[in-house]
Structure formats: structure tokens, C-alpha cells
Amino acid sequence: MKVGVLALQGAVREHIHILERSGAAATAVKRADQLRDLDGLVIPGGESTTIGKLLREYDLAEPIMQMHRDGKPIFGTCAGLILIARRVEGLDTPHLDLMDITVKRNAFGRQRESFEASLNIAGIADNFQAVFIRAPYIEEVGPGVEVLAELDGKIVAARQGTLLAAAFHPELTDDLRFHSYFTKMVQESLVTKVNN
Numbered sequence: 161m162k163v164g165v166l167a168l169q170g171a172v173r174e175h176i177h178i179l180e181r182s183g184a185a186a187t188a189v190k191r192a193d194q195l196r197d198l199d200g201l202v203i204p205g206g207e208s209t210t211i212g213k214l215l216r217e218y219d220l221a222e223p224i225m226q227m228h229r230d231g232k233p234i235f236g237t238c239a240g241l242i243l244i245a246r247r248v249e250g251l252d253t254p255h256l257d258l259m260d261i262t263v264k265r266n267a268f269g270r271q272r273e274s275f276e277a278s279l280n281i282a283g284i285a286d287n288f289q290a291v292f293i294r295a296p297y298i299e300e301v302g303p304g305v306e307v308l309a310e311l312d313g314k315i316v317a318a319r320q321g322t323l324l325a326a327a328f329h330p331e332l333t334d335d336l337r338f339h340s341y342f343t344k345m346v347q348e349s350l351v352t353k354v355n356n
Contacts, residue, residue: 161346164189164198166224168214169206170239174331175339182339184346192223200233200346203240205293205329208248208265211239212255221256228258231353233322233345241325242296249299259323260302267297267314267327279328281309281317285337290316290328297327322349 165175167188179186179202189195201224203211215221228234236244236259243255247262268275274293280286290311298315301307309317316327324345330338 161185161199161343161350162187162197163200163202163343163346164194165202165204166211166220166240168211168218170204170211170237171329171331172204175202175204175237178331178336178339179343182336182343184343190218192219195220195223195227198227198232199350200235200342201227202342203234203236203243204331205238205240208239208242208255211243215243215255224256225258228256228322231322231349233324233342233349234258235324235326235342235345237326237331238293238295238329241298241327244323244325245298246302247300259318259320259325260305261298261318261320261325262300263296264299265296266294268292268295277311279309279311279316281338282306284308284317284341285335288330288335288337289333290326290330291332292316292328295327298325 163184163186167190176186244258245261245263249264279288279290305320
């Protein structure tokens with residue numbers, strides 16, 4: 161089971177470390193040809209506008225969308241959530257247009273307003289210590305989207321089929337539960353592929 165971490169910005173090493181501790185072979189991805197051998201992909205935080213620009217510059221957008229069409233799980237955290245969203249407030253065109261959600265950017269304030277909160281995440285973890293840094297939140301979800309966690313009435317984690325999204329940074333904790341859930345999604349997609 162090979163999971164890539166998009167290495168354009170963000171806490172790439174931290175994601176790789178926690179994925180490996182969750183039982184996956186993890187690798188940093190910077191080129192489109194590296195996506196072909198992967199069974200899943202994590203899109204980490206950073207600055208969504210910059211990452212979106214680099215996705216186009218390095219011709220990564222279409223191969224990532226193809227991964228999704230092939231049923232390979234994709235996990236977007238913080239800016240990654242913005243990148244996989246179908247609708248982003250203040251943006252005319254979505255980046256990857258994958259998940260049926262509407263996202264508000266920097267919704268919890270700027271960098272200095274970063275904070276931690278304990279979340280109950282449906283099917284994943286109770287009392288998960290979530291780190292929010294210039295975090296977005298999900299304003300609306302489509303009919304196929306399952307809300308996994310809320311904070312003060314705002315959606316901060318969701319799943320739609322093989323897509324997983326978190327408004328926070330699970331890689332910045334020692335808690336494996338969120339990444340273990342994603343690696344389980346990757347395993348399940350491999351089993352489905354074999355059975356088909």
C-alpha cells in the first residue's frame with residue numbers, strides 16, 4: 161500500500177512519518193509521473209492559492225483528478241480541503257473540483273489566531289486534539305457527503321466516498337487515528353479493485 165504526500169508546501173515530512181506509523185509506505189510527490197504508482201494521496205496544508213498555481217504549473221491537477229476517477233482515496237487537510245472542494249467562497253473556479261462541499265477560507269482567523277480543540281470525529285476518534293492554523297471550514301455539503309466533525313456548529317471534517325477532508329492538521333499531533341482511518345480507506349479501495 162503506497163500513499164503519496166503532495167510535496168509542494170506544508171508539513172510533508174510529518175504526514176509521511178504518521179502514514180508510515182499507520183502502516184503505509186509513504187513518499188513525497190512532486191511530479192505527475194510519481195502519481196501513477198500510488199494507491200492513495202494526501203494533500204497537506206499550506207497556502208491554497210499557491211498550491212493551486214503549482215498544481216497547474218507542474219501539470220499535477222489532471223493526474224490527481226484521474227486518481228479520483230480511478231477510485232483511489234484522496235485526503236485533503238487544511239489547504240488540501242480547499243483544493244479538493246467543488247466550491248470555494250471568493251473563488252470563481254475550483255482547484256480540483258472533487259468533493260461536493262462549499263468551503264470558506266481562513267474562516268477561523270489569521271495565523272496568530274491558531275488554536276487547538278478537542279473533537280469527536282464520527283467513526284474515527286473521540287477527544288481528538290485538533291490543531292487549527294489559518295483554518296477553513298465547510299459551509300455546505302452535498303447529499304453524498306458525510307459530516308464527521310463540527311466545531312461551534314461549523315463542519316471541520318467530512319467524507320464523500322474515497323474523499324476525506326479535515327480543516328485542521330492531524331499530522332501535527334502524535335495521534336494516529338485519523339491517518340489510520342485514511343490508510344484503511346486505501347486498503348478497502350485496493351480490495352475493491354482486486355474483487356472487480
